[in-house]
Amino acid sequence: xxxxxxxxxFEHNNPAESIPNIQEFICRHRNSTSLPELDADxxxxxxxxxxxxxIEERESSEENRLLCLTSLKILIRDKTDLSKLVTEDRVLSxxxxxxxxxxxxxxxxxxxxxxxxEAVKCLYNIVLNFNSSASLMYxxxxxxxxVGRVIRYSEPDxxxxxxxxxxxxxxxxxxxxxxxxxxxxxIGGMKFFSALLAAQLKELKEASALxxxxxxxxxxxxxxxxxxxxxxxDFRGSDMELHEPSELRSLVAVxxxxxxxxxxxxxxxxxxxNLLTLIPMQHLSSILTEELE
Numbered sequence: 655x656x657x658x659x660x661x662x663x664f665e666h667n668n669p670a671e672s673i674p675n676i677q678e679f680i681c682r683h684r685n686s687t688s689l690p691e692l693d694a695d696x697x698x699x700x701x702x703x704x705x706x707x708x709i710e711e712r713e714s715s716e717e718n719r720l721l722c723l724t725s726l727k728i729l730i731r732d733k734t735d736l737s738k739l740v741t742e743d744r745v746l747s748x749x750x751x752x753x754x755x756x757x758x759x760x761x762x763x764x765x766x767x768x769x770x771x772e773a774v775k776c777l778y779n780i781v782l783n784f785n786s787s788a789s790l791m792y793x794x795x796x797x798x799x800x801v802g803r804v805i806r807y808s809e810p811d812x813x814x815x816x817x818x819x820x821x822x823x824x825x826x827x828x829x830x831x832x833x834x835x836x837x838x839x840x841i842g843g844m845k846f847f848s849a850l851l852a853a854q855l856k857e858l859k860e861a862s863a864l865x866x867x868x869x870x871x872x873x874x875x876x877x878x879x880x881x882x883x884x885x886x887x888d889f890r891g892s893d894m895e896l897h898e899p900s901e902l903r904s905l906v907a908v909x910x911x912x913x914x915x916x917x918x919x920x921x922x923x924x925x926x927x928n929l930l931t932l933i934p935m936q937h938l939s940s941i942l943t944e945e946l947e
Contacts (some may be wrong), residue, residue: 669711672704676725727775736783740784745780749796751769752777753766753770754777755799767811792826797823797826805841827884834885844905845898848905854878858915872919879922882929883932906933
């Protein structure tokens, strides 16, 4: 049976011996969302431990680490016992594999990009299937490193890294209030959001309509808007007045440009409208009045 083979190869601590068994596991369960076969004989615990031991093994090849991360991504979808299996040490291990830890935060390159994306997907799947893990990840310091990489990393071949970084940040800010405050502190306040959206709109207008670059930018933008919404939703209503009026006006102004731009998809415009629902009416009406004058 494939599970026993995996456990035996892990116990022998031979990454090369493990690779064929891991490949077979992935082939069988690539689309699986439930693995009840692992309920017996503590197989689930043993297999989780085995994959993490190989990821952390210094002699493991890049190929072996990538295969182990792909397998973990499948195991996480099973959801069983995640509250027990997802520990601080394992989160830190995945953060290191995804270059989102304080000790390992170099920007991705062509040699490690696939492994980094797979590790981020594991973290994403963990929060998606075990929401309270967002607070655990926040406590491990992932937010600052995520925000820093999203801002710094813009390689042409790095679309998938940035997309899943944003998707992970969206989930963490959705389920952990402290992370929303930290994001706002990390970027220096709301004015950063206005500058970011203005730059994204400029790039979008310069990209050929319906080109791959345009579609990718809109996917990135959609997640950025959702994150901005998460970060600002604690300030809805009168609390929004804590921000400088000029910052609110700038955010509304650039949002209106998105609504008027023909190159922006209807989905992105919907996200912009959702964001505007957080802004007090007096700031919306004052800009509308100025526009009419």
